[in-house]
Amino acid sequence: MPPFVGTADERRALAVYLALLGGAHPQSLATEPGVAGADGATFFETNCSMCHGPDGEWPMTARSPRTAGEFYDLLGRLPEVNEMMPPFDGSDAERRAVASHLSAIATGK
Ligand code: HEC
Numbered sequence: 001m002p003p004f005v006g007t008a009d010e011r012r013a014l015a016v017y018l019a020l021l022g023g024a025h026p027q028s029l030a031t032e033p034g035v036a037g038a039d040g041a042t043f044f045e046t047n048c049s050m051c052h053g054p055d056g057e058w059p060m061t062a063r064s065p066r067t068a069g070e071f072y073d074l075l076g077r078l079p080e081v082n083e084m085m086p087p088f089d090g091s092d093a094e095r096r097a098v099a100s101h102l103s104a105i106a107t108g109k
Contacts (some may be wrong), residue, residue: 003069003072003073006069011069040099040102043090043094060102060106063106065103065106065107066107068096068099071102072096
């Protein structure tokens with residue numbers, strides 16, 4: 001599959017839509033995106049901010065803006081992106097949450 005090219009908001013909207021198609025109750029979806037975002041921030045703080053935080057050597061804020069889909073793709077091959085980076089060892093849900101978090105940082109939203 002090609003990486004998702006939409007914005008974080010579009011991705012969330014699509015995820016909600018797909019969950020509803022799958023029979024999820026609308027109310028059960030209300031808090032999902034916020035929770036995933038928080039998890040992404042925590043994961044980033046713990047595993048990435050020593051290099052990519054505002055005080056790190058390679059802050060994410062200075063980067064060219066990338067979509068969550070592009071970050072998701074990059075997260076699948078971190079050691080290839082730079083040999084200093086360990087492979088991403090989180091779950092797929094975490095990978096999505098971190099990608100969304102990174103996109104928010106990099107685009108200043
Ligand atoms: C040991 C330091 C280190 C750690 C820890 C680290 N990285 Fe990196 N990362 C780098 C370096 C060095 C580069 C390449 C230099 C650059 O892009 O400024 C890089 C580049 C990247 C890029 C490419 C940025 C771009 O827009 O081209 C992404 C995405 C990224 N890292 C994500 C992560 C994530 C997510 C984590 C945590 C799971 C992480 N990195 C942990 C050092 C690190």
